[in-house]
Amino acid sequence: MPLPFLTADRGFDTVEDVALPFDDHDQWRRPYRPGPWRVGAAALALLLASFMLLATMIIAFAGALPGAAVCLGLAALVILGALRLLRVGAWVSRHGVRRVAFFRTETVPWARVSDVRTVQQPVRLLGLPRTVQGQALVVVRQGGERLALLTDHNADFLARVEAFDRAADAVEAWSAEYAVSS
Template identity: 75%
Template sequence: MPLPFLTADRAFDTQADDIALPFDDHDRWRRPYRPGPWRVGAAALVLLLASFVLMASMIIAFAGALSGAAFCMALGALIVLVSLRLLRMGTWVSRHGVRRVAFFSTTTLAWNRSTALRTVQQPVRWLGLPRTVQGQALLLVTQRGEQIPLMTDHDADFLSRLEAFDRAADTVEAWGAEYRAG
């Protein structure tokens, strides 16, 4: 079963330097980078936990306690959904705007409601935890003056992958420049 949200389109890896937006269909929401190893590893561990819970559900069902098996099955399904949400998190772009998908919320902002996209040096959260370190962040500046961090070089997608962060930030900035002007 293909999981389109798991991998970025290959065109980002093979694009020429002069082609900023390598897609034919700009209406489709796309993640301009691949999920990082920390994000994929965390999702894999959560899926491993789900497999144990679902196995326990099967054992409980064979033992005859159907209500306990149903509870474990529902818990296993919830854990699988958590893993899928972990993989879906990140920054997505399309002709319509930029979308920041967090674990519990999704924020979409149209390109025409933003004034700038810029990469800045600032304290950023390390893997989304409360601890902050000095790093880079891609900020979206709205017309109201709000600065929304879209991604950082210390999140689960870009930790120890500075070149991937630079490439993804440049791509998001290119999408913004193309559709803010138009």
């Protein structure tokens, strides 16, 4: 039984595969659901943060307030890291396409996009230094510079080939709609 209120791409769950009329194309949105590897890593980080907050409380009740403050600060950093990890990915809007990495965000306006296509190339496995042969959704800028948005071996699409294909098709559809009209 699908739970449409839990999905990030609920506008594309309809039979006609079109966005719902109340969807705001000016808002940045992720055209796919976060993958289980990404959600699992964020959940483990939040679990670690909960233990750190429990340790903070115990340290504070023991009377070592500077130690409690350090532990609280570290727990806050872990929580912020988990939230940032959940935001990592490709985002689209009427204004352009955005690749959000852990430490960096890069936005390309649709007016500067010359092509969006899926290519076969070596890709990183779960963002680690090891590369494997896979597919990547690449945005080609007008100057010829390429920006890899998604890969089929990242934390969102590992072992989810159909989800990668749907996400690539969704980004290509956004490109076809807005890159030409910009």
